[in-house]
Amino acid sequence: MWRVVDDAAHDSADESADALSSENALTSEKGLWGLFAPDTDLSWQHEALCAQTDPEAFFPEKGGSTREAKKVCARCEVREQCLQWAIDHDERFGIWGGMSERERRRYKKARSQEQI
Numbered sequence: 001m002w003r004v005v006d007d008a009a010h011d012s013a014d015e016s017a018d019a020l021s022s023e024n025a026l027t028s029e030k031g032l033w034g035l036f037a038p039d040t041d042l043s044w045q046h047e048a049l050c051a052q053t054d055p056e057a058f059f060p061e062k063g064g065s066t067r068e069a070k071k072v073c074a075r076c077e078v079r080e081q082c083l084q085w086a087i088d089h090d091e092r093f094g095i096w097g098g099m100s101e102r103e104r105r106r107y108k109k110a111r112s113q114e115q116i
């Protein structure tokens, strides 16, 4: 979660994307040929409180405690963005936005049923 943003790689990717879009008429606002949609804004990750803590707490062994990670998330200013990103990207492992994978699945399911 806190290592997803790599400014150097991101800048490089942006430059590559710019070069492609100016050279190739097949690119669109949806991304290259519409196959790879540009990702959402990840700038929120710069405010990720977990970046200042032990990353292992966010990826406990099966059956391990998630308490410490969730405590950090509870104080994190980008919790909503983090949770949304994890749900949007079907993140399977770790604590994101204060929720475990199982909690995110339930949350996503509950939200989809609300929309029916």
Ligand code: SF4
Residues within 6 Å of the ligand: 001, 047, 048, 049, 050, 051, 058, 072, 073, 074, 076, 077, 078, 079, 080, 082, 083, 095, 096, 097, 098
């Ligand atoms: S909500 Fe938790 S996992 Fe997400 S960025 Fe904040 S501290 Fe990290």
